Amino acid sequence: MAPNVEVILEGFSLLEGPHWDIKNQCLYFLDFHKHSVHKYVPSTRKLTNAVIGNHNVSIIIPIKDKKDNFVITVDRSVSTITWDGESNTVLNLKKLYEVDHGTDHVFNDGKCDSSGRLWSGTMGAHASTIDGIPPGKGTLYSFQNNLVQNYRGGIGISNGIAFNKELGKMYYIDSMNGTVDQYDLDINRGTLSNLQPIFTREKHGFDECLFDGMTIDSDGNLWVAIFLGSKVIKIDPRRPETLLETIEFPASQITSVAFGGANLDELWVTSANFKEFSPGQKGGSLFKVTGINARGLPADEAVCEIHS
Template identity: 45%
Template sequence: MAPIIERVLQNTELGEGPHWDIATQSLYFVDIFSKTINRYVPSTKTHTKVHFDTYVTFIIPVEGEKNKFVVGLGRDIVIVVWDGTSDKVEEIKKLAEVDNDSPETSENRLNDGKCDASGRLWAGTMGVERINGHVKPNMGSLYSLGNRNLKKHLDQIGISNGLAWTRDNKKLFYIDSPQLVIYQMDFDISKGELSNKKVHFSLKNNNIDGFPDGMTIDEEENLWVANFGGYKILKIDSKKPETLLATIDLPAKQVTSVAWGGPNLDELYVTSAKFMVDGIVLDPPDHGTLYRITGLGSKGLPMYNFKL
């Protein structure tokens, strides 16, 4: 049976960071350029959002805390109190500021973020993007935040992007989009440390156009990678380097991220964008849409919440 691709929501400028919350059976995501956090509840088809004054880059529920989320806001990692339905948040509390050690990085912003199985946040940054699609190169870093301790792990990053861990928490897969590769690193979950960074999959070597963006993993430990600029999702074997298992074609050119959701974690939610790059206009409904793909024959691993 062929996968079924549905349009769920339209008109996101730069949809990103989908996070499926099992407790509430809802999908949280951001629209970076529209500066919004969003919640979509499939059972009621309800969509709610809140606007901010600056770019908002990820939203992840706080474990055991109702209506609390860790959010990327510009260069700040903050805790937001939001009931998930109103158009305003109740509170914003700053936890940490990244890339504040140099005037050169003062215009950076956070990008993708996810939590590991211990509830530690991993989030990276990217350089300023004065013209859409043209990011100041090699200005970003990758950080972790756990027990109120902010730690920098990597620097000289172009655009810090997708993150995915193996089931045993011993490997982290990581994307720096302009490098056109998916990296694999050894991961020590108890210490929150990375080592042995190496290329696992190269889009260039596999003759794939576009850039790797957001990423998730299924219970068989296959990687599902959004292909920005390539109209597709890549299914990649995490155990065999340079092994492309399948591609899922989409009407959207700027595929930004993916997350498993639904009651059985067998529905793939896909964010996309529609912002103009180099004069090319992308119109709804194909572009800037949140998609749901069913019938893939795969199930995801659960996403972890942030532990304060």
């Protein structure tokens, strides 16, 4: 049976950062251009949102064992908020870390590893168009216990992150670099080594596309959003350059993916609606894909102190 692609919500600008909350059976995501965080509950089809001032927000991740508390990225800062998931405003916006001082850089994608450490990277000043983002200005960071570590500079658009705890791997995408990369990850020390490209854009006919957000399934395969390609692809990172499956969407600007649902067997997919590119019929929509014969893993939450 072929995967079934369903449009769940429409009319957004730049959807990013889907995170499935397994405890509350809901999806958190954000609209980068509209400076808003969103919560969608599939069982009731209820959508709520809150605006974070006039700031770019690129991730929203629950804080472990802290009800209604989240880590978000705000421009070039990592911050925490309190949000009940119902109100149209958030409380207690507090900055934890700030990076790239003296620049107008902004954070993009980010994920937490199994220790609760946050990994996120920056890109040059976010312009009104993708073509306006300057190359090579971003940096990949990790954040834990008041420690900020800088791992990789010269990044164009810091993007997809996924982890394989059993193999000790972190997978990473710089969208301007044209590869999905692999690192060895020392989870205790929070260090990366042995950078290797494992999937290359040009070798698979994606020359005009960008690799964007990604997630990992319980079999260790990666699911990668193809921006300007109308696709999510499934690849096997243990066999470099191995494309396993392709899912097509009625939107060209696919931005990110996350597993969700009661059995973590649904793929939730975000998209954008940049007018300078052809967005497709349903650009700026949130999609749900079923019938994919794969399951995800519970999304890791952030571990950090909340100071009153």
